Amino acid sequence: MSETTSLIQQAWPDVDLDRVVLGAAPTPVQRLVLDGVDAGVELWVKREDAYGDGAWGGNKVRKLEWILAEAKRRGVTSLLTLGGIGTHWGLACARYGAEHGLRTTLALVDQPIDDHVRQQWALLQSSGAVINRFVDMETARQSIKSIEEEMSSEQGEHVWSLPMGGSNEYGTLGYVEAALEIAAQVEAGEMSAPGTVVVPVGSGGTVAGVLLGLAAAGLRTHVLGVVVNDGLDLSAEAVAALANRTADLLRERGAVDVPVISPDDVEARIDWLGATYGDPTPASVAMVEAAARAGLEIEPVYTGKALAAVAALGTALTGPVLWMNTHGPR
Ligand SMILES: Cc1ncc(COP(=O)(O)O)c(C=O)c1O
Incomplete structure (x- = not known):
């Protein structure tokens, strides 16, 4: 297999889905200690901010790998x-x-x-x-x-109209790939299996992909989606439905044994939204500052709010806790 063979293609060798490689995988998983997060929480970060060789990084790049390949296939x-x-x-x-x-x-x-x-x-x-x-x-x-x-x-x-955040079935594949990567990192002993993965939810593709990918890898990790957008239905039902549409796409393209996702498999909480989408809350701003002291550049609308959830829930979360740092400024 070429080094650009995706983990999706390795998991389902008959699958007829391509990607355009835009970043270097795997992104690192690292232990993280943050002001404001109880020292009893074993916190890890998956450095999705590092993904993307070009002019922008983070979670959108993983989505575009599959979207751009499909666009090419369709002659868009x-x-x-x-x-x-x-x-x-x-x-x-x-x-x-x-x-x-x-x-x-x-x-x-x-x-x-x-x-x-x-x-x-x-x-x-x-x-x-x-x-x-x-x-x-x-x-x-x-x-x-x-x-x-x-x-x-x-x-x-020849136009392809894409939903907000690139959260269609193709974009979601990017985070199936990232979740398979987490499973491989656990397998390789880079970290122990996370008890909880914490993901910001703006349009749902990232959390839906993580959910499907972890299930496909057989990891029993709890998925906590921190909903930061009140303009879309981002309930557990909506997230599970997107994960299942992505599973259907994989099956249509030849994958077998793709799991079926239930809304009970994901927790979607809107408690850290603030007034509305885009509102930087005091808790998210505090976490942006705490992350900066730990050497990470994040922002208050998605990543800061996901960390605000980690800080608020603390040891009530099943550990180890893996936070997906989805923001990738260049
Ligand atoms: C930095 C960052 N993190 C997280 C998200 C949320 O991801 P998703 O739209 O897949 O829910 C977005 C975009 O919406 C984002 O820009």
Whole structure:
């Protein structure tokens, strides 16, 4: 097998699904001690921030590996997607899409502004993506169809319209891959099997992929999704449904013995959201500062909130606790 053979392809050798390799695997797992987290918690971090060789890192890159390969298979010329004006997903699409000959069009809506969002917005404006701004997500969603039609009929583009955060079945495969990687790291003795994996949940693909991948690897790890977006249904039922759609895709493409996921297999908690999506809470800001003291650059909207959950739940979590650091600034 070539060194770029994915763990998905190793787990299901008959599967007819490709990826474009955009980062170096495995990302490290490391022991982490953080101010604000009870010293009795055996905390580990999976350094998803390190994933991505190009102009952006983190969880969006893993998703794009499978999305870009499928786009190529379908003959797509343009990606169309939506998000807030600080969207990491939109930026990763624009940058990695361009590296692979695809144009990106974004439908963006306002979100609470802080320094991080201001910086993201500036990067998006210089990313080469075509940007359409809307007053709210409902209007953006309603306009997507007409933008797609116009791109197809007037510009002759072959458009693939992707959901927020890249959380369709293809994007979710990226985190099936990451979970198989965790299982291999446990097998290799790099860490003991985690009792709990903690994942921020913005559009659901990351947590759904982790859930499916851990189940496929036979790990009985509890999956805690820390929901940071109140604009989408990110209940345990919705997360399990996305995991099962991804399992169906694997089966359609030739995989056998793919597990079936139940909503009981995942805990989705919205307790650390704050006022709304994008609201940096005092607890998440405190964890951004604590992470900085430990040498990790995170942000208060996703990763800070996931760590706020770890700090609040402490030893009530079954350990060891593995936190997925999904934020990858470059
Ligand atoms: C840094 C970061 N972490 C986590 C997430 C959440 O991942 P998902 O959208 O797959 O739920 C996102 C994006 O939404 C993100 O940008």
